[in-house]
Amino acid sequence: MAKKAKSRASKTQKDVLDLLRKHGSRIYDDLDHGRFPNFEIPSRSVGNIVYDTKLRQYVLGKSAALRSSKNTSQLRSFTQLMWLAFFANRLTQEKKSSTLRDVYYSSQAFAIDFDDQSESDNIIVDLEAVLAKPREAMHIFPEERSSVFGDLDIEYTVPGYEGKRMNLSNHPDGYAIGPSLTSAELVGTSAELVIAVEKGGLFTRFVEEQVDKKFKSIIVDTGGQAPRSTRTLLKRLHDELSLPVIILTDGDVYGEHIAMVIKSGSANAAHLRELTVPDAKWVGVWASDIERYDLPTIPMTDSDIKRCHDLQKDPRYSHGIWKKELEVFLKIKRKAELEAFSKYGLTNITDRYLPQKIELARSL
Amino acid sequence: MAAERFNQISPSEFFYRNRDLAGFSNPTRSLYTAVREFVENSLDACDQRGILPSVRLVIRAEDPEARDPRTYVLTVHDNGPGVAVEHVPLAFGTVLYGSKFGLKQARGMFGLGATMAILYGQITTNKPVHVSSSTDGKTKDTFEILLDIQKNKPVILKHATSKARQRGLSVSITLEGDYSKAGSKIRDYVYQTSLITPYATISFEDPKGETFRYDRILKSMPPPPTVINPHPHGVDVETIRRMILESRRDLVSTGNGAADRLVRALGLKNGDAGYDVVARRVAQRWKRLSPAARLPAALATALKCSPRDLPEMTIHDIDVADDTITYHDGIAGAAKTAQLDRRQPYYSYLEEVAAGEPLQSFLTARFQRVGPRTAERFAKFAAFKPERRIGTLDNRELVRLSDSLQAYGEFLSPDPSCLAPLGQEPLRRGMAKFFEPDFLSVVMRSASAYSGFPFVVEMGIAYGGGIQTRGIKAYRFANRIPLLYDEGSDVVLKVINDMDWNRYKVKGEAPLVIATHICSTRIPYKTVGKENVADRPEIERELRLGLQFLARKLSSYMSRRGKAEAAKKRANLYAKYIPLVSQFCTELAGRKAEPKYAAMLKLEGRDG
Ligand SMILES: Nc1ncnc2c1ncn2[C@@H]1O[C@H](COP(=O)(O)OP(=O)(O)OP(=O)(O)O)[C@@H](O)[C@H]1O
Numbered sequence: 001m002a003k004k005a006k007s008r009a010s011k012t013q014k015d016v017l018d019l020l021r022k023h024g025s026r027i028y029d030d031l032d033h034g035r036f037p038n039f040e041i042p043s044r045s046v047g048n049i050v051y052d053t054k055l056r057q058y059v060l061g062k063s064a065a066l067r068s069s070k071n072t073s074q075l076r077s078f079t080q081l082m083w084l085a086f087f088a089n090r091l092t093q094e095k096k097s098s099t100l101r102d103v104y105y106s107s108q109a110f111a112i113d114f115d116d117q118s119e120s121d122n123i124i125v126d127l128e129a130v131l132a133k134p135r136e137a138m139h140i141f142p143e144e145r146s147s148v149f150g151d152l153d154i155e156y157t158v159p160g161y162e163g164k165r166m167n168l169s170n171h172p173d174g175y176a177i178g179p180s181l182t183s184a185e186l187v188g189t190s191a192e193l194v195i196a197v198e199k200g201g202l203f204t205r206f207v208e209e210q211v212d213k214k215f216k217s218i219i220v221d222t223g224g225q226a227p228r229s230t231r232t233l234l235k236r237l238h239d240e241l242s243l244p245v246i247i248l249t250d251g252d253v254y255g256e257h258i259a260m261v262i263k264s265g266s267a268n269a270a271h272l273r274e275l276t277v278p279d280a281k282w283v284g285v286w287a288s289d290i291e292r293y294d295l296p297t298i299p300m301t302d303s304d305i306k307r308c309h310d311l312q313k314d315p316r317y318s319h320g321i322w323k324k325e326l327e328v329f330l331k332i333k334r335k336a337e338l339e340a341f342s343k344y345g346l347t348n349i350t351d352r353y354l355p356q357k358i359e360l361a362r363s364l
Numbered sequence: 365m366a367a368e369r370f371n372q373i374s375p376s377e378f379f380y381r382n383r384d385l386a387g388f389s390n391p392t393r394s395l396y397t398a399v400r401e402f403v404e405n406s407l408d409a410c411d412q413r414g415i416l417p418s419v420r421l422v423i424r425a426e427d428p429e430a431r432d433p434r435t436y437v438l439t440v441h442d443n444g445p446g447v448a449v450e451h452v453p454l455a456f457g458t459v460l461y462g463s464k465f466g467l468k469q470a471r472g473m474f475g476l477g478a479t480m481a482i483l484y485g486q487i488t489t490n491k492p493v494h495v496s497s498s499t500d501g502k503t504k505d506t507f508e509i510l511l512d513i514q515k516n517k518p519v520i521l522k523h524a525t526s527k528a529r530q531r532g533l534s535v536s537i538t539l540e541g542d543y544s545k546a547g548s549k550i551r552d553y554v555y556q557t558s559l560i561t562p563y564a565t566i567s568f569e570d571p572k573g574e575t576f577r578y579d580r581i582l583k584s585m586p587p588p589p590t591v592i593n594p595h596p597h598g599v600d601v602e603t604i605r606r607m608i609l610e611s612r613r614d615l616v617s618t619g620n621g622a623a624d625r626l627v628r629a630l631g632l633k634n635g636d637a638g639y640d641v642v643a644r645r646v647a648q649r650w651k652r653l654s655p656a657a658r659l660p661a662a663l664a665t666a667l668k669c670s671p672r673d674l675p676e677m678t679i680h681d682i683d684v685a686d687d688t689i690t691y692h693d694g695i696a697g698a699a700k701t702a703q704l705d706r707r708q709p710y711y712s713y714l715e716e717v718a719a720g721e722p723l724q725s726f727l728t729a730r731f732q733r734v735g736p737r738t739a740e741r742f743a744k745f746a747a748f749k750p751e752r753r754i755g756t757l758d759n760r761e762l763v764r765l766s767d768s769l770q771a772y773g774e775f776l777s778p779d780p781s782c783l784a785p786l787g788q789e790p791l792r793r794g795m796a797k798f799f800e801p802d803f804l805s806v807v808m809r810s811a812s813a814y815s816g817f818p819f820v821v822e823m824g825i826a827y828g829g830g831i832q833t834r835g836i837k838a839y840r841f842a843n844r845i846p847l848l849y850d851e852g853s854d855v856v857l858k859v860i861n862d863m864d865w866n867r868y869k870v871k872g873e874a875p876l877v878i879a880t881h882i883c884s885t886r887i888p889y890k891t892v893g894k895e896n897v898a899d900r901p902e903i904e905r906e907l908r909l910g911l912q913f914l915a916r917k918l919s920s921y922m923s924r925r926g927k928a929e930a931a932k933k934r935a936n937l938y939a940k941y942i943p944l945v946s947q948f949c950t951e952l953a954g955r956k957a958e959p960k961y962a963a964m965l966k967l968e969g970r971d972g
């Protein structure tokens with residue numbers, strides 16, 4: 001098992017390096033023949049984002065924009081993109097990680113002027129779209145961190161730690177899902193389930209209550225909307241270790257959407273295909289749970305209601321539980337947080353609610 | 365005619381009534397106006413004699429410690445022809461005495477500029493004017509003159525003759541002024557005058573001891589103008605009426621030895637003979653009198669005056685219908701009317717004279733570009749007999765004549781020989797030297813006319829280079845005079861502002877200079893101070909066409925420049941970024957040597 005996993009990480013790296021070299025050679029040839037090189041960048045405009053029912057996620061359509069080095073209004077951003085490819089190549093080869101902000105500052109050493117970080121962030125997304133690889137594969141990570149805890153053995157691949165192993169249940173605060181964890185090999189686990197919770201508070205409670213042991217699970221804190229590195233980890237836990245993933249969120253429309261993004265991605269990342277866990281299951285808190293468990297509630301705000309209506313237009317919410325729960329939210333116009341279970345005692349959620357929901361997930 | 369009207373009031377009264385109009389409203393403006401009047405007189409005098417002008421203007425504070433407004437001594441020296449001794453007191457001591465009334469372009473035109481300045485100086489400081497004139501370069505006559513304000517007569521305080529070093533004139537007046545306020549305007553004036561007079565050397569020593577000197581750029585003068593008649597187009601009824609009166613006045617002139625001829629023809633001993641004697645002899649000898657003697661004979665009898673007094677009489681009008689003759693009696697100093705006696709032999713003669721010239725000869729003699737054949741064809745066009753006497757035209761016929769003169773399309777275009785435009789080349793060289801622009805274009809329109817006065821518009825446009833102004837700066841000139849005040853109401857600015865500059869690719873605050881020069885025998889100034897030109901449609905049209913022509917030139921320059929700039933910008937961008945692209949892709953492709961892209965950059969830079 002360990003061996004198989006290891007080859008996977010180096011394969012990702014090799015894929016990226018091959019792609020970069022391919023583009024580099026193409027551009028080199030163009031210049032060498034006196035031609036102005038281009039990049040073809042899949043369009044990320046709303047009109048080109050379509051829902052792929054087979055893949056069960058948003059993907060980009062066929063339209064693409066040409067960024068030409070001949071066009072003087074595109075020359076600058078062409079060069080920025082070119083630089084980023086060059087920089088990503090170095091990062092990947094040297095197995096160094098960097099943040100979005102690092103990228104912005106690094107550019108200055110090469111006389112590549114980004115007006116601000118949002119400009120360099122955009123170029124990063126362009127490169128993702130060109131290569132159809134997430135930035136994490138190019139060793140570029142966002143600042144946001146979320147955590148993981150449970151009986152999971154990993155083996156680092158980052159320079160200086162290569163081959164070093166670690167079990168993720170050794171520290172009760174959990175482990176930050178950063179570059180070194182994301183790129184580590186997943187060696188083995190005794191867990192049979194991954195539980196993703198929306199909130200740090202619940203994550204701590206779950207660790208304290210030994211949910212990992214009681215339910216043979218790996219607990220992941222998504223810290224609200226799950227960052228891409230977290231989604232990558234969830235996907236890898238599911239794909240590489242064949243673990244089912246269940247998701248627990250607050251009982252409101254935003255919670256429902258957090259679950260949906262883990263399951264089938266966001267429109268923002270329609271150009272990427274390695275971030276979704278289509279088999280992940282949202283188990284609560286549902287609108288219908290509010291009455292069933294008699295949870296204390298707060299009224300929905302106008303923006304909650306508007307958000308419900310917006311999501312109703314999204315094809316992914318046109319069937320099943322997703323559709324039904326939106327309708328219930330709109331009917332009762334009230335919402336409840338995960339902490340609401342504390343009304344019945346601090347461990348009520350782990351003692352009563354969670355087992356029922358895990359049971360339910362198995363049957364789905 | 366105007367002179368006679370003004371003579372009725374005293375010069376000081378005249379001055380006070382007209383000081384605003386003439387530009388002497390306050391110490392600031394007065395100092396500036398005085399400078400202009402003297403400098404322009406010097407340039408006029410040189411122009412008219414074809415002398416390359418050297419003019420030196422000096423302004424000194426009488427008491428350097430005093431504060432503005434204070435007393436200044438203003439002196440202008442020139443190397444012109446000077447003024448003959450006998451004319452000096454009149455030229456500088458009476459209002460409306462001038463030599464420039466003819467139909468010929470000159471800066472001065474009213475015959476009062478110098479005197480107004482002198483009068484202003486005298487009123488504010490009670491000091492005389494000093495004039496020193498040499499017409500031959502050997503001797504000079506120096507005068508100290510005060511104006512007798514009651515009598516409109518010069519009072520000569522001193523007159524001395526001495527050796528001269530060079531020909532020319534210098535005038536010096538003492539006046540109240542405010543240089544701290546007028547200074548920048550005066551310096552502008554000197555600067556701009558040098559621009560439009562590139563064949564002159566002009567220097568200015570200011571009260572602070574600073575000298576501004578502009579050496580001539582050209583060593584040759586534009587051809588001097590000649591005196592000519594008005595063009596028939598655009599002459600209005602009033603002008604024709606005046607011309608008819610003038611033509612008749614020539615016929616009934618009392619000057620040129622008329623009195624002597626009369627004395628001789630009547631066999632009198634001297635001119636003192638009384639009216640009775642004259643009347644009797646005229647009646648006896650009328651039939652035998654020569655045509656030259658008949659006129660003074662008829663006039664003396666009609667006006668009932670002795671031959672001696674005849675030169676003092678100026679005939680205004682002979683009205684045959686009313687049997688009256690109106691005239692100015694120089695002895696009595698008043699306008700008078702006399703009744704004509706139908707029984708006298710002179711009557712039919714005067715009637716004949718009053719009838720005036722035949723239309724055909726009136727047209728050929730009094731208008732430019734009209735020969736006998738043209739006059740005949742025109743008469744037919746206007747439905748007049750060519751031999752019709754012009755003095756017999758009634759008001760309706762006068763209007764018809766005037767309308768026809770305007771409407772008749774066969775007249776040759778006005779003769780611009782009376783005009784003195786600078787010419788395209790001198791204007792171009794002046795502007796090139798002054799502004800050192802990136803782009804320069806000049807144009808001279810062909811001559812045109814308004815109200816019977818010919819005019820020519822020449823103009824230049826300059827862009828970029830040494831021009832630092834943001835937006836359009838207009839330099840307005842008329843008859844080689846810069847116009848600095850009152851720009852708001854001027855026709856040139858109106859035309860410039862009416863232009864849709866965007867259409868000519870002039871955007872935003874473009875560094876642009878426009879110089880316009882209107883040349884005419886009579887510039888339609890709005891005021892006597894000669895600061896802004898009234899908008900006559902004919903002049904406005906020429907200005908507009910000229911400006912459009914220049915703007916089109918500028919526009920094609922701008923698009924050439926725009927293209928070149930864009931190409932340069934592109935080349936710069938390629939030169940900046942492509943080497944970076946090359947560097948990055950070389951490493952990405954895992955190559956050692958960079959791709960050969962140099963030729964590509966060169967190609968782009970050239971093609972634009
Ligand atoms: N520097 C000079 N050299 C020779 N003649 C002069 C000079 N200055 C003045 N004159 C003579 O004196 C006359 C009177 O000058 P003045 O300035 O009063 O009137 P103007 O120049 O004819 O008209 P304007 O009132 O428009 O200035 C002139 O017409 C000219 O004949």
Ligand SMILES: [Mg+2]
Nearest residue numbers: 405472477478
């Ligand atoms: Mg004058």
